[in-house]
Amino acid sequence: MFREAIQQMTAYVPGEQPRRTKVIKLNTNENPYPPSPRVVEAIRQAAGGGLQKYPDATANAFRERAAEVLSADLPQITPDWILCGNGSDDLLTILTRTFVGEGDRLRYPNPSYVLYKTLAEIQGAEPDAVDFDEDWSLGSRFAAAADRLRLAFVANPNSPSGTLVPPNDMAQLADALSCPLVVDEAYGDFADTNCLALVGANERVIVTRTLSKSYALAGLRFGFCVAQPQVIEQLAKVKDSYNCDALSIAAATAAIDDQVWLHDNRAKIVATRARLMQAMRGKGFAVTQSHANFVWCIDANRDLKQLYEDLKAEGVFVRYMPYHGWPEGVRITVGTDNQIDACLALI
């Protein structure tokens, strides 16, 4: 009854979402602070007006404001360089379906976002995981030619490592690859650089962003991708007609309009991130320099699975992540200072 590819595959399992309150949740890279009050106000207004009507199919209000904001990094951007989606996962799905057919190859680094493999499997494509170098750079192996290679994803900053491939290196990868390159900047707002300018220089570079992390809107499901207009036009054929709802469009527009909130929130996260990295190093963990809102900690002398379980028993959720061929680690989301202090005290 089912496609063979679906029947055989294992479902993607996102991080635990405990429903009980009174937990400290540092396992799925959510922002610990509530979103801008202007977002909440925009939702309350939109709730009262016209939900019986279909939303704007292309979320134009958001695209217009986003184009203004993003023009700092990509001067030629206009709204038709932007496609909006139901979270950036929706865009990763649309990109996979646009470029990758059954039996084709989808490349991504390892260790990285586990969903890339799932997207390849759903499509009946060949997952092609290429290991990072030991210093978390992506060598020329990542750009190597391969039969039926149709698309490459790179999370940048990467999860779980929090590391960043510099834009210049990414541009070289894009030039060397025989297929389009998606730079998944879900955590891009927490880094000091990004790859938006590459989109202007190369029609085969596509950048995805989400409002889940840096705008504290994981519950809203809103993301977007930036690509040259002739690419957006093809991607738009694959999206559901009304993939963004009226409330999320209003909320996302208010969110990206409040750059002061973004700046202040980012400053708090970056400061706490520095404290967390230093404290974990002080406890003997090897901690990579993070450019995201989480910190990756390994320690060959500790039983990290046990540490994860012990913390969970105390109501503190972090993410324990084993990857084949790599040291296991715990990924700790940057919470509030109080949350991080509580977590550190238990460790």
Place this chain on the structure above:
Amino acid sequence: MFREAIQQMTAYVPGEQPRRTKVIKLNTNENPYPPSPRVVEAIRQAAGGGLQKYPDATANAFRERAAEVLSADLPQITPDWILCGNGSDDLLTILTRTFVGEGDRLRYPNPSYVLYKTLAEIQGAEPDAVDFDEDWSLGSRFAAAADRLRLAFVANPNSPSGTLVPPNDMAQLADALSCPLVVDEAYGDFADTNCLALVGANERVIVTRTLSKSYALAGLRFGFCVAQPQVIEQLAKVKDSYNCDALSIAAATAAIDDQVWLHDNRAKIVATRARLMQAMRGKGFAVTQSHANFVWCIDANRDLKQLYEDLKAEGVFVRYMPYHGWPEGVRITVGTDNQIDACLALI
């Protein structure tokens, strides 16, 4: 760069969504009344609480309440018979990706919802349109064996005709078909019967529903499908992890909880529908008996495209729909009595 299937296909074009106000919008089968006040209240509450956190990945609050409501038609239903989605289009996409691979065949009636063909094309599958009989019934041709036939969609009530295949006939089709049958009940709440009971009797019957029409929530994007749990389990592998947002889950739960509102709204729509049908027949149109919230009108002696244009010039949007091999028609959504009176006066 793109998959051949995507590059070649024409994008699905939904009905016009004029942004100017002061129009009478009878072209995309939206409910003319605002949703239940309890829905608006639920959204306003949810907006203030925890949008920085991911939503419940399976929308359990909705599934629990929906299972209670739907048990009137399907006594054995429990929450694990339900999968929620970002509008029922999301579910139609998930169903296509679960059952239909490249080169497989996807069957649907003609004339019907144009999206079915688009979904086949995106998947690189063969669209297999089977004409309705002249009386809008689906004969045994629809169940005929065919190579690589993997899935069949039937909108019931159908658009644009508003006609209904009775559940007994649908059960026979499901038994005769070699593949799963999706009964798309987007307009099911406006009919007197539905096919939910068939899901209990046959694991290859899947019913989809949306809150866009009968709950007046097109702007919210929330739909669901009902299938046996072992089917839901496979479908869940294909959906995006967090395909429904926290606001729409709260709103949809409040909506399905307010069955008094649904009953009252339905009664108004059904009464206006009867008036509209009678009036259009009085003007010489052939009008099929509608079981939905729209009315399908044909008239070989009128230039219907011109009628559509003339109405549009006056700010009244109806849908002009030509289908190859069938008489062209106009589909008029059941609006408020005042909206329908204004439309009728112009015609």
